[in-house]
Amino acid sequence: MSSPTIDRVARKRLQNDPRIWRDRWPAMLTILAIGDIIALIAAFMLAYLLRFYTNWPIFNEGSNEPHFYATLMLALVPSWIALFALYGLYKPHYLGGGTQEYTKVFNACTLGMLLVIILTFLIPDVVVARAWLLLAWLASVSFTILWRFSARRGMYQLRRQGWLTERVVVLGANAEGRAVAMQLKAAPIAGSHIVGFVDDALDVGTEVLPDVYVLGSSTTFQQVVLQHRADAVIIADTNLVRERMSTIRGAIETLSQLNVHLSPGLFDLLTIGVQVREQANVPLLTLNKTRITGLHACGKAILDRGGALAALIIFSPLLLLIALLVRLDSPGPIIHRRRVMGAGNRTFDAFKFRSMYADGNARLTSEQRQELATSGKLKEDPRVTRLGNFLRRTSLDELPQLLNVLLGQMSLVGPRMITQDELHHFGRWQHNLLMVRPGLTGLWQISGRSNLGYEDRVRLDMHYIRNYSIWLDLYIIFRTIPIVLNGHGAY
Secondary structure (H helix, E strand, O other), X not given: OOOHHHHHHHHHHHHHOOOEHHXXXXXXXXXXXXXXXXXXXXXXXXXXXXXXXXXOOOOOOXXXXXXXXXXXXXXXXXXXXXXXXXXXXXXXXXXXXXXXXXXXXXXXXXXXXXXXXXXXXXXXXXXXXXXXXXXHHHHHHXXXXXXXXXXXXXXXXXXXXXXXXEEEEEEOOOHHXXXXXXXXXXXXXXXXXXXXXXXXXXXXXXXXXXXXXXEEOHHHHHHHHHHOOOOEEEEXXXXXXXXXXXXXHHHHHHOOOOEEEEOOOOHHHHOOOEEEEEEOOEEEEEEOOOOOOHHXXXXXXXXXXXXXXXXXXXXXXXXXXXXXXXXHHOOOOOEEEEEEEOHHHOEEEEEEEOOEOOOHHHHOXXXXXXXXXXXXXXXXXXXXXXXHHXXXXXXXXXXXXXXXHHOOXXXXXXXXXXXXXXXXXXXXXXXXXXXXXXXXXXOOOOOOHHHOOHHHHHHHHHHHHHOXXXXXHHHHHHXXXXXXXXXXXXX
16 A cells, blocks of 8 residues: 555645646647637638528528528527537547547537427428528538647647646556557557556566556555556456456545556457347357448448549549550550458459569569568669659559459558568457458558558558548548658658
């Protein structure tokens, strides 16, 4: 047990640190709410101006009285803010990472507008122009998401400097605890600062990760939390918890402000997804055969096939031009077929415009062969043709993979495709990787492309698989366009 003197000193340090996240969040949430109010007012005013001060060809019904719409806006803005609060948009754990925040904004704005439409049916005297409703919905979604996207950029900068971060102690320095801590440590913008481990098997002061040490044992858990001003604990070693349950539970109950996160012993299985079912009153976890299921799978299929078909039609003249240039540039086939791993451990031929000489492998030195085996890429690759350099830098060589997407072998967004020989780099995660289709683009594409090593690629691919949503796909596609245009990280 910790001494009262140590506890008092620790609490005083906790109160005096100006960067403690629980004290800074109220100010941040206030700024966020003010920004939401401004975004909504701007959206409703823009909808009014577009509807009544432009030559709108349809939806001519509805009063254009400024006083009526001013009153309506005064009623809608606080109602929208209340809906945002009900959807959890002012709870810290929904902010600053992932796409849940944007999904909730979309759902809240949509529900708000549906309630307005229902109100106009229930009260016939209230006539609101349908064009204004449509424009107000589109503008409120767009402006609010744009504001929160901008606010998130500012939050990331603050987190890189140590502000608005949650100080985390990991309970258990086993393989799972290290894996969780390593992933959080590699992403400072996520807002989790790993201050150390609590473990009974290792001595205090043992370095588990670079600059991250064992701070104490389970018997001194409460003292460790107070001395190191921890805001949260991640329980990674379930065996340790079982053995010291009374001590740890008592400390958690005493430290009422401490957030408790569980990292189940089946950490790997979370990546492939589970469903809870009950059989004979026994709750069982059933593993999904594929990671993306149900409506998510349907939405992704529509986005993939529809997007690929539209892109093939739009880019067909460009595809024909590149095919002609490849034929004229150097001898060899126009299309290169690369045998890669697909979903369900099935292999397929991924199509690319040929960017290498037909005798490319014979041009490699022994040192280049070694680099290729280690990283999978060469910055100065003698096998690549003059046209191939341009095609790779602009990613135009990958346009034929739209056919793979249309055939259902690939997705527009997903993990990076790999060959059978590269599979060992993914270690214990490889079975998760093979449960989704590889993508034309993905988190790796917007996070460094060929500059990334295998370790970073594994981390990004696993993050995508665990956190998939249609909004994440759209976000990645949106981010891919400027990165491809400037050619950063491509070779």
